[in-house]
Structure formats: C-alpha cells, structure tokens
Amino acid sequence: MTTQTPVADVPEPPHPQTTKPGNGRGLRGHPWLTLLTVALGVTMVALDGTIVAVANPEIQKDLGASLADVQWITNGYLLALAVALITAGKIGDRFGHRQTFLIGVVGFAVASAVIGFGGSVSMVITFRVLQGLFGALLMPAALGLLRASFPAEKLNQAIGIWGAVIGASTAAGPIVGGLLVEHINWESVFFINVPVGALALVMGVFLLKDHRAEKAPRSFDIPGIALLSSAMFCLVWSLIKAPEWGWTDGGTIAFLVVSLACFILFVLWEKKASEPLLPLSMFRSVALSAGTVLMVLMAFGFMGGIFFVTFYLQNVHGMSPVESGMHLLPLTGMMIVSSPLAGALITKVGPRGPLVIAMLFVAVAMFGMSTLEPDTGTFVTSLWFAVLGLGLGPVMVGATEVIVGNAPLEHAGVAGGLQQAGMQVGGSLGTAVLGAMMASRVDTALPEKWSEKQLPPLPEDKAEQLKGAAEVGMAPPAPKGTPEAVAKAITDVIHSSFISGLGLAFVCAGIVAVLAAGVAVFTKSGQNNTGPTVHI
Structure with missing residues (x-):
C-alpha cells in the first residue's frame, strides 16, 4: 500500500x-x-x-x-x-x-x-x-x-x-x-x-x-458462474418447453432435475470459494x-x-x-x-x-x-x-x-x-x-364452447389452428360464403375461450x-x- x-x-x-x-x-x-x-x-x-x-x-x-x-x-x-x-x-x-x-x-x-x-x-x-x-x-x-x-x-x-x-x-x-x-x-x-x-x-x-x-x-468464481447460469437456464427452459413437451415428459423432468442439481452444487461450491x-x-x-x-x-x-x-x-x-x-x-x-x-x-x-x-x-x-x-x-x-x-x-x-x-x-x-x-x-x-x-x-374451453354453439366439427388440423388463434384471442377471417351468424358465433367462441x-x-x-x-x-x-x- x-x-x-x-x-x-x-x-x-x-x-x-x-x-x-x-x-x-x-x-x-x-x-x-x-x-x-x-x-x-x-x-x-x-x-x-x-x-x-x-x-x-x-x-x-x-x-x-x-x-x-x-x-x-x-x-x-x-x-x-x-x-x-x-x-x-x-x-x-x-x-x-x-x-x-x-x-x-x-x-x-x-x-x-x-x-x-x-x-x-x-x-x-x-x-x-x-x-x-x-x-x-x-x-x-x-x-x-x-x-x-x-x-x-x-x-x-x-x-x-x-x-x-x-x-x-x-x-x-x-x-x-x-x-x-x-x-x-x-x-x-x-x-x-x-x-x-x-x-x-x-x-x-x-x-x-x-x-x-x-x-x-x-x-x-468461474465454477460458480457456470453452475448458477446452468441452473437458471435449465429451470426456465423446462418451464417454457413444458407446455409443448408435457409436464410429465422425460425432457421436462430431466431439465428440472439438472436445474435442482446445479443449484445444490452451486450452494456447496459457494460455501468454500475464496x-x-x-x-x-x-x-x-x-x-x-x-x-x-x-x-x-x-x-x-x-x-x-x-x-x-x-x-x-x-x-x-x-x-x-x-x-x-x-x-x-x-x-x-x-x-x-x-x-x-x-x-x-x-x-x-x-x-x-x-x-x-x-x-x-x-x-x-x-x-x-x-x-x-x-x-x-x-x-x-x-x-x-x-x-x-x-x-x-x-x-x-x-x-x-x-x-x-x-x-x-x-x-x-x-x-x-x-x-x-x-x-x-x-x-x-x-x-x-x-x-x-x-x-x-x-384448449379445454374451446371444444366445449364450440359444441355449445352447435358449430360443425372441424378437421384435426383446422382445430389445432383454431386453438392457436384462441390462445391469443384472434378470430381468423371466416371463409368466403360463411353465413354472418356462423362467423359471429366462431368469433364469440374464440374470444370467450381466450377470456376464460x-x-x-x-x-x-x-x-x-x-x-x-x-x-x-x-x-x-x-x-x-x-x-x-x-x-x-
């Protein structure tokens, strides 16, 4: 000094x-x-x-x-x-x-x-x-x-x-x-x-x-940086992907387990790091x-x-x-x-x-x-x-x-x-x-509300597209020639499902x-x- x-x-x-x-x-x-x-x-x-x-x-x-x-x-x-x-x-x-x-x-x-x-x-x-x-x-x-x-x-x-x-x-x-x-x-x-x-x-x-x-x-603390970063990444990644993979899917569970393990190892390492x-x-x-x-x-x-x-x-x-x-x-x-x-x-x-x-x-x-x-x-x-x-x-x-x-x-x-x-x-x-x-x-409300309105069944691919639109509250344009009452019913179903x-x-x-x-x-x-x- x-x-x-x-x-x-x-x-x-x-x-x-x-x-x-x-x-x-x-x-x-x-x-x-x-x-x-x-x-x-x-x-x-x-x-x-x-x-x-x-x-x-x-x-x-x-x-x-x-x-x-x-x-x-x-x-x-x-x-x-x-x-x-x-x-x-x-x-x-x-x-x-x-x-x-x-x-x-x-x-x-x-x-x-x-x-x-x-x-x-x-x-x-x-x-x-x-x-x-x-x-x-x-x-x-x-x-x-x-x-x-x-x-x-x-x-x-x-x-x-x-x-x-x-x-x-x-x-x-x-x-x-x-x-x-x-x-x-x-x-x-x-x-x-x-x-x-x-x-x-x-x-x-x-x-x-x-x-x-x-x-x-x-x-x-390089090991600490690696462990904490890995733990948080795996945690957030598993939660983001869980809706797509499923909460009981092996990939979701694996990422959650790895995240928990990294958090534990991080705490143990931090206790002894200079x-x-x-x-x-x-x-x-x-x-x-x-x-x-x-x-x-x-x-x-x-x-x-x-x-x-x-x-x-x-x-x-x-x-x-x-x-x-x-x-x-x-x-x-x-x-x-x-x-x-x-x-x-x-x-x-x-x-x-x-x-x-x-x-x-x-x-x-x-x-x-x-x-x-x-x-x-x-x-x-x-x-x-x-x-x-x-x-x-x-x-x-x-x-x-x-x-x-x-x-x-x-x-x-x-x-x-x-x-x-x-x-x-x-x-x-x-x-x-x-x-x-x-x-x-x-995904649960849409089929129920669709049936309540007595709308015709949709092919599986169309139903999936409709679910994606309903998740953001967006009613897609009705096909040409669709009666006005039917188009309004579809919009109501999508909006009410989103609100649910x-x-x-x-x-x-x-x-x-x-x-x-x-x-x-x-x-x-x-x-x-x-x-x-x-x-x-």
Missing part, C-alpha cells in the same frame, strides 16, 4: 479513498447527474420492454410467428437477463460500474439496430437474447452507481426518482411504439433505442465517475432475502399476467397499437406518481408497511382483471390498471432499496444483479407458467400477490449504508 498523497498534488491517486458524494471537482460524479445519466440508460431498457409488448401482435402477423415464437421474443430476452445479471453485477464490482454501464449501453443499442434489420423470427429472437446480455451489464451497474453515489438518507429518494423515470419511459413505450408500428413498421420500435443509447453514452463518458469499494473482488460469485453471507440478512423473494413473486404475477393484456386489447377489443398503448397509460402513469412518493414515505416510516399495502393493491388489481369480459368498458379496465400501477411503484422502489441497501458496498453490483435477476426470473417464470395454464384452459384463460391467469397472479404481501412483512431498511467509497 502506497503512502497517500494530498489530492492537490495528485488529482487521481491509484487507491480508493472514502469521500462524501459530490466532493469531486466539476460535474463528473455529481450524485444527481449520475442519477440522470443512469436513468437515461435504464430508460432504454424499460422503453424497449413496453414497445415490444405493443409490437408483438404485429410481429406475429408479419413474420407468421406462433404463440411460442412470440413468447420466445419475451422469454429469450428475460432468460438472457436472468442467466447473466448476477455475473454482470460481479463484473461491475470488479472492473467498475462506470465501464460496465457504458459497455451495456453500447451493446444494447447495437443489438437493437440489428433486430430492426432482421427479417425473420429467428433473427429477432437471437438478438433479443443479445439485448438481454447487454442489458444485464447495464442494469446492476446503474444500481451500483446509485448505491455508491448517494448517502443513506438520500438513497430511497434517488431510487424513487429512478423508478419514476422508468415508469415514465414505460408509459411512453406503448404510445411511441403504437405510433411507430401503426405509421411506420414494427422494426422502428427497435431503431428508437439507437439515439437514446447514443445520448446515454455521451452523458456517461462525461458525467459518470468510477466507483469501487476498497474490498472490491479481484478474481472471478471469492464467491454470490456470497451466501448476504442472505444472513432476513430483509435482503425477503426483498429478493418479494421481487420474484411481484414479477411473477405482474409480468406473467400482463403478457396477455395487449392481445386482449388488440385482438379482442380490436384496438390499434396506439389505442392499446393509450389504454395502458393508467397503469404506467400511476407508477410515475407512486414511485417518488413511495421513496419519500419509505424514508420516513420504513419499507415494511408500504410494501405490504402496495402488494395488496396489486392483488386487488389482479383479481379485478380476472373479471374482464370481451365487452368490458374502458372505465373498468382503466380502473384496474390504475390500481395495479399504484401498487407496483412502491414495490419496485421499496424492494430495490431493501436488497441493495442491505448489501455491503463491495457487493453493490451483485446486489443490483440479484434485484434484477429476481425480477427477470420471476417475469420469465410467470410468463411461462401462467402462459401454460392459460393455453391449457383455452385470461381470467385463470389473473386469479393465479392475484394469489401470488397475496403471498408476496406476506413476504413483505419481513423487510426493513438497509443497514449497510455507511457512505459511498469512490475514486476521487
């Missing part, structure tokens, strides 16, 4: 020193400018998520994609994030969150551009996976920068504003995406990430300051563990249930992409409002009460949306969307602070990765499990939200906020 030299003589000493945030010269490293910069980068990821949701029906039609293909556009992205997030957080802890954030921004923007030029479902899915990998670098690095830049008394406020910015970009996504899809094409929803990424890169180069703790890791990928000592904090489980359950219910909302609005109600985006505004708008308010409230009273109440709001919204019908009016759907947004904002802010705030500073990146991994794994599992439940329900599956999915999501409210009882504010440690 070299002798420290006064800052006036050596502007950038090679060893970290403990300072208060914002003590550096100029604008570089200023906490609020850091927040602005990382929020812009994360906005690109949030914007992409909602834009793609609105574009999914058009992608399906234009590329002739099946429901499984459309799910893979989402699941491939989520799977890549889930597999890579914790490792990416460790990379940020090791090499610096600033560098990791900038690489993530560039890679995400480039992958988005390539998707726009792709002309096949396989190309879209492949580069959605790459988007996920670069997003994995970006997301935990952003939280690591916030954790290191803000003192304890300001961290909740910063995360609240960060959540509001994400909510704003989420709100803009359906509108911007709808306008682009309707007036240009679905490819343009990916091209829009390029200018956003370029601006985030420029701001990051000039405004972000490298933050590393004195006890930052110096090596990588520099573990995910230090198990972090989970001695009951609050951190509860926050992680809460994030998984929240994402399971929300992302799994909301996956089919765009199909409901566009295919059942016949809305355009722009109209469906407008109808989602109550959801994202309430997230914008509730996130900063939740940050201030949690700072005053702690996370436990607000999180329990917020998850109960989510549960009420989920149960409410389970009652949607093909002719449900705008007022009712907007009401449930608003209640859902009112609950989601505090959960996002509170659970994030509980996880990141209760982790030691030297593991801030890993904690950020854990928070994002919990959300992405939960979302992927929710989409897969609730999607499978919905498909099963539709949608209702089941939201009931299950509501039950999960109630369980999450119970988990929220064990949360509390971070205990490791001892002040940022940064390079000056």
Whole structure:
C-alpha cells in the first residue's frame, strides 16, 4: 500500500479513498447527474420492454410467428437477463460500474439496430437474447452507481426518482411504439433505442465517475458462474418447453432435475470459494432475502399476467397499437406518481408497511382483471390498471432499496444483479407458467364452447389452428360464403375461450400477490449504508 498523497498534488491517486458524494471537482460524479445519466440508460431498457409488448401482435402477423415464437421474443430476452445479471453485477464490482454501464449501453443499442434489420423470427429472437446480455451489464451497474453515489438518507429518494423515470419511459413505450408500428413498421420500435443509447453514452463518458469499494473482488468464481447460469437456464427452459413437451415428459423432468442439481452444487461450491460469485453471507440478512423473494413473486404475477393484456386489447377489443398503448397509460402513469412518493414515505416510516399495502393493491388489481369480459368498458379496465400501477411503484422502489441497501458496498453490483435477476426470473417464470395454464384452459374451453354453439366439427388440423388463434384471442377471417351468424358465433367462441384463460391467469397472479404481501412483512431498511467509497 502506497503512502497517500494530498489530492492537490495528485488529482487521481491509484487507491480508493472514502469521500462524501459530490466532493469531486466539476460535474463528473455529481450524485444527481449520475442519477440522470443512469436513468437515461435504464430508460432504454424499460422503453424497449413496453414497445415490444405493443409490437408483438404485429410481429406475429408479419413474420407468421406462433404463440411460442412470440413468447420466445419475451422469454429469450428475460432468460438472457436472468442467466447473466448476477455475473454482470460481479463484473461491475470488479472492473467498475462506470465501464460496465457504458459497455451495456453500447451493446444494447447495437443489438437493437440489428433486430430492426432482421427479417425473420429467428433473427429477432437471437438478438433479443443479445439485448438481454447487454442489458444485464447495464442494469446492476446503474444500481451500483446509485448505491455508491448517494448517502443513506438520500438513497430511497434517488431510487424513487429512478423508478419514476422508468415508469415514465414505460408509459411512453406503448404510445411511441403504437405510433411507430401503426405509421411506420414494427422494426422502428427497435431503431428508437439507437439515439437514446447514443445520448446515454455521451452523458456517461462525461458525467459518470468510477466507483469501487476498497474490498472490491479481484478474481472471478468461474465454477460458480457456470453452475448458477446452468441452473437458471435449465429451470426456465423446462418451464417454457413444458407446455409443448408435457409436464410429465422425460425432457421436462430431466431439465428440472439438472436445474435442482446445479443449484445444490452451486450452494456447496459457494460455501468454500475464496471469492464467491454470490456470497451466501448476504442472505444472513432476513430483509435482503425477503426483498429478493418479494421481487420474484411481484414479477411473477405482474409480468406473467400482463403478457396477455395487449392481445386482449388488440385482438379482442380490436384496438390499434396506439389505442392499446393509450389504454395502458393508467397503469404506467400511476407508477410515475407512486414511485417518488413511495421513496419519500419509505424514508420516513420504513419499507415494511408500504410494501405490504402496495402488494395488496396489486392483488386487488389482479383479481379485478380476472373479471374482464370481451365487452368490458374502458372505465373498468382503466380502473384496474390504475390500481395495479399504484401498487407496483412502491414495490419496485421499496424492494430495490431493501436488497441493495442491505448489501455491503463491495457487493453493490451483485446486489443490483440479484434485484434484477429476481425480477427477470420471476417475469420469465410467470410468463411461462401462467402462459401454460392459460393455453391449457383455452384448449379445454374451446371444444366445449364450440359444441355449445352447435358449430360443425372441424378437421384435426383446422382445430389445432383454431386453438392457436384462441390462445391469443384472434378470430381468423371466416371463409368466403360463411353465413354472418356462423362467423359471429366462431368469433364469440374464440374470444370467450381466450377470456376464460385470461381470467385463470389473473386469479393465479392475484394469489401470488397475496403471498408476496406476506413476504413483505419481513423487510426493513438497509443497514449497510455507511457512505459511498469512490475514486476521487
């Protein structure tokens, strides 16, 4: 260890020193400018998520994609994030969150551009996976920068504003995406990430300051990375493929068994690794563990249930992409409002009460949306969307602070990765499990409702095509010469079968939200906020 030299003589000493945030010269490293910069980068990821949701029906039609293909556009992205997030957080802890954030921004923007030029479902899915990998670098690095830049008394406020910015970009996504899809094409929803990424890169180069703790890791746990990545991949893969293979199929069971074995081996290895990928000592904090489980359950219910909302609005109600985006505004708008308010409230009273109440709001919204019908009016759907947004904002802010705030500073990146991994794994599992439940329900309801309408039997191949259409609520055009009454009966059968599956999915999501409210009882504010440690 070299002798420290006064800052006036050596502007950038090679060893970290403990300072208060914002003590550096100029604008570089200023906490609020850091927040602005990382929020812009994360906005690109949030914007992409909602834009793609609105574009999914058009992608399906234009590329002739099946429901499984459309799910893979989402699941491939989520799977890549889930597999890579914790490792990416460790990379940020090791090499610096600033560098990791900038690489993530560039890679995400480039992958988005390539998707726009792709002309096949396989190309879209492949580069959605790459988007996920670069997003994995970006997301935990952003939280690591916030954790290191803000003192304890300001961290909740910063995360609240960060959540509001994400909510704003989420709100803009359906509108911007709808306008682009309707007036240009679905490819343009990916091209829009390029200018956003370029601006985030420029701001990051000039405004972000490298933050590393004195006890930052110096090596990588390669066996741990391999075991954890394999475990999560096999788990999500088995759940995605189970509807196609069958839940009792040998392939499904094999992947689940391999996943469980890898998780067990990962835990055993982490106990003896000199520099573990995910230090198990972090989970001695009951609050951190509860926050992680809460994030998984929240994402399971929300992302799994909301996956089919765009199909409901566009295919059942016949809305355009722009109209469906407008109808989602109550959801994202309430997230914008509730996130900063939740940050201030949690700072005053702690996370436990607000999180329990917020998850109960989510549960009420989920149960409410389970009652949607093909002719449900705008007022009712907007009401449930608003209640859902009112609950989601505090959960996002509170659970994030509980996880990141209760982790030691030297593991801030890993904690950020854990928070994002919990959300992405939960979302992927929710989409897969609730999607499978919905498909099963539709497959059962469709023949029953078809018989009730006394419609003529269909050949097996036609029946399978009709099931695929019903799973996304899309009534195919009736053959030429079909009587109007028969065509209307077919449409009614398809829509009512879809609604039957949608209702089941939201009931299950509501039950999960109630369980999450119970988990929220064990949360509390971070205990490791001892002040940022940064390079000056």
